Amino acid sequence: MQPTEVDGVPTFWEQGPEPFSATLIFFAGDRHETFRTRGVAHLVEHLVMSTLPRDHLDKNASVDVDAMRFYATGPRDEVVAFLHGVCRALTSLPLDRLERELKVLAAEDGRSCEPHLGWAHAVRSGPVGPGLLGELQREDRAPSAQHAIEFARTHCVAANAALVLSGPVPEDLHLDLPKGTRAADTAWRPSPFETPGLIAGQIPVVALSYLQPRLHEALTMTHILVQRIEDEARHNLGLTYEVSDDASGLTPDLGLVSISTDGAEEDSDEIVHVVWSALTDLAANGPGEEELAHEKAGFTAFLADPRATMAVLEVEAIRFLREGRVRTRAELRDAYDAVTADQVREWARAAMESAVVGVPELPKLPLPGVVDRTDWEFPSRAPIAGQVFKRRLTAVVPPRDLAVHAGDEGITVTAAGTTIGGTWAEVVGVGRADGFRFLHFADGASGPLWAKHVKDGGRLLALIDEHTSGVAWETTVDAALDLD
Numbered sequence: 001m002q003p004t005e006v007d008g009v010p011t012f013w014e015q016g017p018e019p020f021s022a023t024l025i026f027f028a029g030d031r032h033e034t035f036r037t038r039g040v041a042h043l044v045e046h047l048v049m050s051t052l053p054r055d056h057l058d059k060n061a062s063v064d065v066d067a068m069r070f071y072a073t074g075p076r077d078e079v080v081a082f083l084h085g086v087c088r089a090l091t092s093l094p095l096d097r098l099e100r101e102l103k104v105l106a107a108e109d110g111r112s113c114e115p116h117l118g119w120a121h122a123v124r125s126g127p128v129g130p131g132l133l134g135e136l137q138r139e140d141r142a143p144s145a146q147h148a149i150e151f152a153r154t155h156c157v158a159a160n161a162a163l164v165l166s167g168p169v170p171e172d173l174h175l176d177l178p179k180g181t182r183a184a185d186t187a188w189r190p191s192p193f194e195t196p197g198l199i200a201g202q203i204p205v206v207a208l209s210y211l212q213p214r215l216h217e218a219l220t221m222t223h224i225l226v227q228r229i230e231d232e233a234r235h236n237l238g239l240t241y242e243v244s245d246d247a248s249g250l251t252p253d254l255g256l257v258s259i260s261t262d263g264a265e266e267d268s269d270e271i272v273h274v275v276w277s278a279l280t281d282l283a284a285n286g287p288g289e290e291e292l293a294h295e296k297a298g299f300t301a302f303l304a305d306p307r308a309t310m311a312v313l314e315v316e317a318i319r320f321l322r323e324g325r326v327r328t329r330a331e332l333r334d335a336y337d338a339v340t341a342d343q344v345r346e347w348a349r350a351a352m353e354s355a356v357v358g359v360p361e362l363p364k365l366p367l368p369g370v371v372d373r374t375d376w377e378f379p380s381r382a383p384i385a386g387q388v389f390k391r392r393l394t395a396v397v398p399p400r401d402l403a404v405h406a407g408d409e410g411i412t413v414t415a416a417g418t419t420i421g422g423t424w425a426e427v428v429g430v431g432r433a434d435g436f437r438f439l440h441f442a443d444g445a446s447g448p449l450w451a452k453h454v455k456d457g458g459r460l461l462a463l464i465d466e467h468t469s470g471v472a473w474e475t476t477v478d479a480a481l482d483l484d
Helices: 040-050 076-090 095-108 115-124 129-134 145-155 216-236 265-285 289-304 306-323 329-337 341-353 457-471
Strands: 002-006 009-013 020-026 058-063 068-074 161-165 197-200 206-213 243-249 254-261 356-359 387-390 403-406 410-415 418-423 427-433 436-441 446-450 472-474
Touching (some): 009 306, 040 095, 115 243, 161 306, 206 216, 216 243, 216 341, 265 341, 265 356, 410 457, 427 457
Antiparallel strands (some): 002 009, 020 068, 020 161, 206 356, 403 410
């Protein structure tokens, strides 16, 4: 790996197979958005790509939890022209295309992770930072032109970028980007969901998610687990075709892994027991000597494959943006080679303790050690200090204990024996319609408020608007309640 710099952008290259490839990476993924601006990174990527001329390059762009990427493969001069065009568009977004690209995004139904990983985030993460992977992009809160401009201005800058090349830096390559500053690795907000837990009826497949150290070599455990599930569920029992896995970083030291199987819903009872048995056996007994050796050999072969040049460089470029360092191929291989059976067993035990299992239907026989939390609700918190807006006596629909506490500090809503809410800084989104507000909080709790349900409701809504203008959007009651 050859480190250098192009116009202030850290650049990493190795000689790879022809034709020439380049990836311009920004530390500007889903985790750097907000609940209000969900989808803005994908929007910026679409706006940029819409400006590029037709050519014969193999080119595209993508957004995931950490990064926005623009990549191309082909003749060097055309790849250089592609990078110049990307930088030019980022500094002058074609906002006249905004409405059209929003429609394209809605039609694309693009996602930056597998649905089962998004569901895992929705259960165990609040809608901030990496937890935004669990939040759908909604038409009623589409990012605005100003959101796109601000995101590109603050995140698509030289100090927040890295360039990866499959050969030496072309002499005529320039990256005309504002200097800027490095983006923060946005904090993860775990929800209060207790693990290990099982949830039935929310997801049409069997899915297992768990926490894992944010080490590439920790994937050893996941790969062995996936292979065991596939061997039993597919090859021995014929219940499933594919076992897929996906992962995202949560903190500098912690990641979230999700494993999912396809298969018929009527077989989900048997499949989920296969999945859980595979994990519990790995946690109790660890991997076999042959299993562990096979996994290590596979990683060594991957590192040695010239076709993996760009993939390895991209992973390390993102590590550099996140941590300010990279690992060489030798360091990656040595870390993998050093993994022991005891380490794999400990990672599996930790996975059991942090597990969330999703199933289409509640299994007939319970999973050992896993609590059914299908009907889990957010724990109640203490009401916040402030004025109390009590339920109108003439209001028939809301619970009899409805009360809203709101003041300079924040807002809480009590209904049916549970109080949710937080400070104003913890209000991450507000859907607004006439006489109605739908509040979303950083811990993942949310709920509707109608002015007509509380005394002096008009003043309550005005107080909410005063403190939440930056995170609010116009909607309808049906859209906010997902009744469309």
